[in-house]
Amino acid sequence: MNTRVAMSDLFSREEITALTSKSDLHGGWAVLSTWAVIGGTFATVAMSWEYLPAWGKLLLCAAALVILAGRQLALAILMHDASHQSLFKTKWLNDTLTDWLCARPIWNDLHKYRVHHMRHHSKTSTVDDPDVSLVAGFPTTKKSLMRKFIRDLSGVTGFKFAVGRVLMDIEKMEWTVSNDRRWISQQGRYWSDYPKTFLKNSAGAIVTNAALFSALWAAGHPKLYALWILAYLTPFPLFLRVRSMAEHAGMPTSNSALTNTRTTKAGYLARALVAPIHVNYHKEHHLMATVPYFKLPKMHQMLRERGHVSEPPTYWQVLNELSNRVD
Template identity: 90%
Template sequence: MNTRTAISDLFTREEITELTAKSDLHGSWAVLSTWAVIGGTFATVAGFWEYLPNWGKLLICIVALVILAGRQLALAILTHDASHQSLFKTKWLNDTLTDWLCARPVWNDLHKYRKHHLRHHSKTSTVDDPDLSLVAGFPTSKKSLMRKFMRDLSGVTGFKFALGRVLMDVEKMEWTVSNDRRWIAQEGRQWSDYPKAFIKNSGGAIVTNTALFSALWAAGHPKLYALWVLAYVTPFPLLLRVRSMAEHAGMETSNSALTNTRTTKAGYIARALVAPIHVNYHKEHHLMAAVPYFKLPRMHQMLRERGHVSEPPTYWQVLNELSAKAD
C-alpha cells in the first residue's frame, strides 16, 4: 500500500500559502452565479412558454431539467467546498450563508455533511471510507452501467434517495450521503418524536424550498417549481453518480491521493453538468483540501509541470474504462 503523500514534498511553504489563500469575492461569485443560472433558467422557460408548440414546451422542459440538475450539483459542490472551510475566507459566509443558500435548497446539511465527508478524506479507498459504497462494483459491464443510468433517469434512484432522507431526518437511520444504511434503535420513542425530528432536521430544506416556490409564485409562475423537484429526482442522481464514479471508482486502494483519486478533464459541457466549481480536479483536492476551487487548475498545472501527475482522462474515457467488464 502506498504511503500518504507529504504535501511538503510537492510544494514549497510559500506555494502552499499562496495556493490555500481563500477569497470571499470568489466564493460570492460561485454562489451568486449558480443562482443566477437557476433564475435565468426559470425566466427563460416562463418567457418562451406561451409562444411554443407542445413539442417545443417538452423540449424546453427537458433542457431546463438538465440545466437545473447541473446547478443542483453545483450547490452540492459548494456545500462540499464549504465543508473544508475553503469556499469563503469569512467563517459566517462559509458556514452559515453556504448552509442556507447551497446545502438546504438541495436537502442537505453542511455541518452533518462536514462530519461525514472529513472521514472520507481520512479513510479514502479503505474499508472505513464512508463513501466506499458509492463506487463499489466497478469496473462493471456496459449493460450494468446503463441499467444504473436508467434507474437514475426514471426517478427510481431519486425516490429511494428521498425516502432515505426522510428516514434519516426522522432519525430512524443514521445520516449519510452514501448507499449504506445503518438503523437507529427506536426504543422509548413516542409517535410524536418522529414529526418533531423531521421538522428539526428538514426545517431548513422546507424553508428554502418554500422561499423558492414563493419567488416563482410572486413572478406568476408557481408551476415552474415542479421543474426543480423533477430535476432533483431524475437527472440530478445521474450527474451525482457520474461525478462519484470519476473521482474514485476503479482506483487503487492506497494511502496516497496520487493513486486512490482521479482527476478528470472537463470541457464546457462536463463543467456545466458533472464537474461544476472545478470539482474535476479531485486528485489535487485530496492532496490539499484547503485549496479553494479557483486555485485547483493552477495546482494541477504545477503538478503536471513537475511530473507528479499525467494528463487526465475525459469523462467519456472514464465511463468507458469503468464499463469495460464483460457481461
C-alpha cells in the same frame, strides 16, 4: 500500499501559502452565479412557454431539467467546498450563508455533511471510507452501467434517496450521503416524536424551498417549481453518480491521493453538468483539501509540470474504462 504524500515534497512553503489563500469575492461569485443560472433558467421557461408548440415545450422542459440538475450539483459542490472551510475566507459566509443558500435548498446540511466528509478524506478507498459504497463494483459491464443510468433518469434512484432522507430526518436511520443504511434503535420513542424530529431536521430544507416557491409564485409562475423537484429526482442523481464514479471508482486502495483519486478532464458540457466548480480536479483536492476551487487548475498545472501527475482522462474515457468488464 502507497504511503501518504507530504506536501513539502510537492510544493514550497510559499507555494502552499499562495495555493491555500481563500477569497470572499470568489466564493460569493460562485454562489451568486449558480443562483443566477437557476433564476435565468426559470425566467427563460416562463417567457418562452406561450410561444412554443407542444413539442417545443417538451424540449424546453427537458433542457431546463438538465440545467437545473447541473446547478443543483453545483450547490452540492459549494457545500462540499464549504465543509473544508475553503469557499469563503469569512467563517460566517462559509458556514452559515453557504448552509442556507447551497445545502438547505437541496435537502442537505453542511454541518452534518462536514462530519461525514472528513471521514471520507481520512479513510479514502479503505473499508472505513463512508463513501466506498458509492464506487463499489467497478469496473462493471456496459449493460449494468446503463441499468444504473436508467434508474437514475427514471426517478427510481431519486425516489429512494428521498425516502432515505425522510428516514434520516426522523432519525430512524443514521445520516449519510452514501448508499449505506444503518438503522437507529427506536426503543422508547413514541409516534408523536417522528413529526417533531422531522420538522427539526428538515426545517431548513422546507424554509428554503418555500422561499423558492414563493419567489416563483410572486413572479406569476408557481408551477415552475415542479421543474426543481423533477430535476432533483431525475438528472441530478445521474450527475451525482457520474461525478462519484470519476473521482474514485476503479482506483487502487492506497494511502496516497496520487493513486487512490482521479482527476478528470472537463470540457464545457462536463463542467455544466457533472463537474461544476472545478470539482474534476479531485486528485489535487485530496492532496490539499484547503485549496479553494479557483486555484485547483493552477495546482494541477504545477503538478503536471513537475511530473507528479499525468494528463487526465475525459469523462467519456472514464465511463468506458469503468464499464469494460465482459461477463
